Amino acid sequence: MQSEETKVDTEERIIVAALAVFARKGKDGARMQEIANEAGINKAMLHYYFRSKDKLYEAVFRHVFNRFSAQHATAVKESPTFAKTLKLFIDGFIDSIKEKPDIVRLMVNENLSGGTALGSMIVEKQHEKAAPSILKKKLEEAIKNGEIRPVDPDHTLLTVLSCCLFFFIWAPTIHIKIPKSKDWDAFIESRKEHIFDVVYNGLQPQ
Amino acid sequence: MQSEETKVDTEERIIVAALAVFARKGKDGARMQEIANEAGINKAMLHYYFRSKDKLYEAVFRHVFNRFSAQHATAVKESPTFAKTLKLFIDGFIDSIKEKPDIVRLMVNENLSGGTALGSMIVEKQHEKAAPSILKKKLEEAIKNGEIRPVDPDHTLLTVLSCCLFFFIWAPTIHIKIPKSKDWDAFIESRKEHIFDVVYNGLQPQ
């Protein structure tokens, strides 16, 4: 028999493994056997814990979505200048993606397959506390202050997100030129600086 | 019996249908039946023309890759100022993606699944004539001229590509706020302007 903690642990292990496989192959492309292997358990256990592939996917998606919106939101909120806010957002956002890139990859897969799971959850979870919402608000404030040029806040937010996310999605292609492991970390750090540099300058009054 | 032209036509129809499905679901997630439906033909025909799913995928990928690198390269080459070059690149790039967004989605899927198909083809096809290579060269020239600030050309190119590509990948999520069809076109046009605005200003000497 198994303690309650170990049960939660196994559930967690399954979720993490499933996330990795779903992120690579998408819902339909993923194989239960592959998930079981990645979790280091038997294939039958997946069904014991989550009944079906659909239910497992749903669980992964829900689990992931909570983390995604809760991440690093606090760090951005209280900063004096817009420059600081933007820097904190970029660094914090990229760090959080770097830690769990599969989350973004899962979301991308869901977007590519035209997933219905997005609609309900995003509307439900896109609350004011999420970091992107905060950045948008700070953008609008900075425009009123004259701290930055009068750009479209939605487009600007999308631009920052694009710059922070895309290279994770495109990583294998980038790795053809930039070797993995150590160089990748250095690349990420230089990317943070570049994004802030170009975007912040791009928003400056002339 | 069927004429040679109709045969080519059917092959083309299959490729286009397969591209759409592979772009949505990836290689493993795609179903031959779905491709057949999308092409308006029988499932057996797929095997008649391409023998296997693997071979069909390979054909799609090759077909797509040629178009991808050949696109709109000429328009960028001959332009007097860096500003013009950048504007032409952004507009042309986004237009070409807008016309066939599935190409990007297929590439993203290949990246997500860590596809091996990328390595060989990209190295092989990333010749000097491709538009991104040209933009990079123009960036380096403009830096030497003092026309723009001394930024990292690789990062800058990646930034522009990110801004132009990401919103296509993320489209379903964006569509939750921005309705499809007519508004989407307007959104794309405003996006072109925004990207040029922010990036070009971001590269200006202070």
Place this chain on the structure above:
DNA sequence: GTCTATATCTCGATAGAC
């Protein structure tokens, strides 16, 4: 809770009539 064995079904692929 965990494993083995197996049932059930879906999918890729082929055979064969037309």
Place this chain on the structure above:
DNA sequence: GTCTATCGAGATATAGAC
């Protein structure tokens, strides 16, 4: 070249011993 019917591999899911 195109269709229907079907085979066989491989996938999800369940049964049942431990």
